[in-house]
Amino acid sequence: MTRDAEATRRRLLDAATQEFAAYGIAGSRVDRIAAAAQSNKAQIYHYFGSKDGLFDAVFDAMCRETVDAVPIDPADLPEYAGRLFDSYRQRPHVQRLATWYRLERAGAGALLPVVVRSNAAKVRAIADAQAAGVLTDRFSAVDLLGLVLHISGFWSSSVPEFDALLDDGHSAAHRRRVVVDAVTALLG
Numbered sequence: 718m719t720r721d722a723e724a725t726r727r728r729l730l731d732a733a734t735q736e737f738a739a740y741g742i743a744g745s746r747v748d749r750i751a752a753a754a755q756s757n758k759a760q761i762y763h764y765f766g767s768k769d770g771l772f773d774a775v776f777d778a779m780c781r782e783t784v785d786a787v788p789i790d791p792a793d794l795p796e797y798a799g800r801l802f803d804s805y806r807q808r809p810h811v812q813r814l815a816t817w818y819r820l821e822r823a824g825a826g827a828l829l830p831v832v833v834r835s836n837a838a839k840v841r842a843i844a845d846a847q848a849a850g851v852l853t854d855r856f857s858a859v860d861l862l863g864l865v866l867h868i869s870g871f872w873s874s875s876v877p878e879f880d881a882l883l884d885d886g887h888s889a890a891h892r893r894r895v896v897v898d899a900v901t902a903l904l905g
Contacts, residue, residue, distance in 0.1 A: 726764050728754040733761075733775045738810035741817040742772050777831055779814055784835045791846035794865050795900040801869035802896045806889060812873040836862070853904050861903075868899050 732753035736745045747768055751758045765771040787800045805812050844858035856864065872892045 725754070725756055725760055729756055729761060729764060729771070730775055730778060733771050734779070734810055734814070737772055737775055737817060738813040742769065742821045745772075747771075773829075776814055776818055777829060779808075779811055780829060780831045780835070782808075783811060784831065789839045789842055791842040792851055794843075794852070794861075794904060795897045798865050798869040798900040799893050799897040801866070802872070802893050805870060805873045809873070812870055815870075816874075856903075864903055865900055868903070869896055871896065871899075 729750065732750045733745070735753065736750045740746075745768065747758050747761050750771070751761060754760075761768070761771055765774055783804060787797070787804050790797050839862050840858045843852060843861055846852040847854045847858060852861070872895075
């Protein structure tokens, strides 16, 4: 029974990830999520309490996966940015969910502990590397982390009109190189 319950919960999370990435919180429908998960709405409410609770579970899982898959290396922030870029390419739903989160949840309540802890650890790691002379102190540790995170997500946050300017020379490898080079220049 526990195995079936976990499998149902996993299917609901997977279906909800796709639904929330496509439609956001307000536009998502629990009926579609339940159908895609081959489950029912009652299971959503049983496991997650509400549609908002389901989004929180999806977002929390996505954050944990990203933190685990792409640990920071303050001694090589350009490559860290490149690995984040790779992660966003491999999992395009990450940037979409983050955008919906910012649009629909900004200032709406408690901060997610996994993100707060991760950001605090990254800032400490950068500050320690700055104190050791490994990283420039031109920017505060918080500012530097923010710049690295935003540069790594630059290409996935572009509007279609900007994307229309890009030619075939803007392959994934080229885009990654731009991210790494930009962070390298930032540190110089």
